[in-house]
Amino acid sequence: MQNNTLTRRQREYLRHRNEILDVALRLFSEKGYHNVPMQEIAKKAEFAIGTLYKFFENKEELYKALVLRLAETFHHTLTSVLEIPSDEMDKLRRFLQTKGDLFADNLPMIRLYFTETRGATFNIKAGLDTQLRQSHDEVLHKLAEVFKTGMRRKIFNSAADPYVLAVGLDSLSNGFLFLWLEKPKEHPYPEKVDMIMDIFFSQILRADVPKAKISSVEPKST
Amino acid sequence: MQNNTLTRRQREYLRHRNEILDVALRLFSEKGYHNVPMQEIAKKAEFAIGTLYKFFENKEELYKALVLRLAETFHHTLTSVLEIPSDEMDKLRRFLQTKGDLFADNLPMIRLYFTETRGATFNIKAGLDTQLRQSHDEVLHKLAEVFKTGMRRKIFNSAADPYVLAVGLDSLSNGFLFLWLEKPKEHPYPEKVDMIMDIFFSQILRADVPKAKISSVEPKST
Amino acid sequence: MQNNTLTRRQREYLRHRNEILDVALRLFSEKGYHNVPMQEIAKKAEFAIGTLYKFFENKEELYKALVLRLAETFHHTLTSVLEIPSDEMDKLRRFLQTKGDLFADNLPMIRLYFTETRGATFNIKAGLDTQLRQSHDEVLHKLAEVFKTGMRRKIFNSAADPYVLAVGLDSLSNGFLFLWLEKPKEHPYPEKVDMIMDIFFSQILRADVPKAKISSVEPKST
Amino acid sequence: MQNNTLTRRQREYLRHRNEILDVALRLFSEKGYHNVPMQEIAKKAEFAIGTLYKFFENKEELYKALVLRLAETFHHTLTSVLEIPSDEMDKLRRFLQTKGDLFADNLPMIRLYFTETRGATFNIKAGLDTQLRQSHDEVLHKLAEVFKTGMRRKIFNSAADPYVLAVGLDSLSNGFLFLWLEKPKEHPYPEKVDMIMDIFFSQILRADVPKAKISSVEPKST
DNA sequence: GATGAATGAGTTTTCATTCAT
């Protein structure tokens, strides 16, 4: 065959496969996995039901393929952003902005991503959740890398675990993304990016903030 | 009978109802709503299937009752904590700690709570999500109240919207709670409470931190 | 005890039994046997479900008791009317009128009566249909008797089988009763009694009987 | 494919649909709608339960399809008979005979027809009863038309409302059809057709029409 | 006698999956 190129057959195959995945994504994210019959996916994708089973062994495989494709998009986009060479602060800000863009562009996708990353509604067999978590974790590590470099470059205070900082920044942005979701007019995320940076950085940036008040801990009431 | 107390009948009724809810909670959080047949709940709760339908009109009502009971616990506990009179900083810290306790005590419950608050897997009809969101929002407002008082008392910098700060703190803690969930040994949440306070407060607390670097924004790439 | 009288207990018992039957009649005739749960009868009759089973061994027995009570009412009322001593023509006219009154007074009852006399929807076990048919047949024979007497008295032409004539008159009236049911304003049954007599009698009456007799209508007893 | 004909697929579809309807008719008329589980229809029709639901959305739709098919047969056959050009008296007699034939040919169908037209046992939703009534009413109007023409042609006395006469004749025949149903040996309906005509016509026919015409019977077309 | 909570067999309906065309 053509070396390293796909035959027409193969290209068609992939196109069809992606068409099915697109329809499935939309439906799953709108109604949830269990509320979408294969019949509906087939009809909406304009394939016969039997054809779907040519592409995916069963409903769960279709689902897995879908979620993995999503994870890859997320992973790829966010990772790329962090690899664009620039100032650490810029990287982080751009990371936050890119998450916002991903949200805006892929709302259905997002719901699914979070549901399956966090939730327990659908017990994904065979470690799909593990794969997702891992993909997410890789992004976090990439983010931690930025903090680490920043510390080495003395931009950031090196007291804290970079990975923990990554988790903090990521979850802070999640909070405002969901706020955006719920109250889009009142709390547009793009405007919150600065806020997040504000909240996050004064402490981490080197400065002479009196720490006494902040960290005094009384015994926990369990 | 007992004045202003429940009759034995009523007490039995409530006990049975709660037994069913407990079993359902366990099963739903383990396997997800759609993967738990009513028959299984019935069997595990040691009631006949028909009896379940005496207590809850249908499966969805059972589910709603369950989630609402959970939401109430959350709402009540977190609200109470914020009402204990004390220093604003203490209130916030205690809030974070209490969330941790709730997580630890009600893990199955949590998964369900987050799945249904955030996710889209199971489209809850008739505004259950609205109720949940509202309940969550009330806690956030209560939290915002603390920030507001702190601002009035000049402890906190009053530049920011208190509600937004509440969202920020809450989501930051969520991030570390989930981290705890995933890597309990490496990242125990209780120890992260200080970290959260650290990250969160240097900026908000009045101080003479140079802000220039933080907030410089380049044009957003939409 | 009071001889030949019922004790209070017994009177109460019968009163309750009839209350249940009344409620059941209404519900069955409105919705049909299979669409009325025992629970509903119990609630509407203001008895506990268990109490119903004290009165009737099971749902079918309740149903049978009901239908038999109806049949008796029908049978008794129509038979009585035919026994009031008078002219044959008067008897027949009064029979037709009485059927109309029974219809007007007991519409739900009627539907049930006809359904179970004619229909096949609910396979009544143990010959309830036979009993009903028989009861109906007895009325028809009583009616036939009138024709027979009239023939003997030379008022009616004796060519035809009196029983067949009874069937004819009865079914003719049924037709107009149903017409009344469907179009009460346009086709009130009471006004159709003469019509029925008209249609029915010119042939059967001996040619020399004055037609005046046929159509003379006495004031209707509403 | 075959021009203006059905494809094999379509023909198979209709054949299967009719097979299901036939089985359902038999079972419903034998035991009544509520006493026939879908499973039984499926098994007797030699289809899987799911297949039934491909043809009919639910049990009630299956039932409706069935009753409507019956009503159409009735409507079509009786209407056709009344359109065969001939003497009014012949038309009416042939109408009565045809009803007898329909009864004889479709006894199970009949029971169902009458049960659901008249009874209240099964509360047919969404105007099936209205459709049935209307279909029946159309036949009655067609029959009334015959009376009207006969009046114009001075064969019938024009004193009465033709529609009312139609109702009368129809219900009279119903009475004898049911008599036949109950006592087939003693009271065969075909022999009653003359009786019905006898009863019905002496009054309606103008006095000067030779009575001979009334009872002359041509050979029945079975 | 009266009660009504509890029962569970039986019903309708859905939907993932197969396979002959």
Next chain:
DNA sequence: GATGAATGAAAACTCATTCAT
């Protein structure tokens, strides 16, 4: 390869009946 009619296991839900109080 593609099709979609057919399958039937499994789920939600109903309701006649029982029985401990």
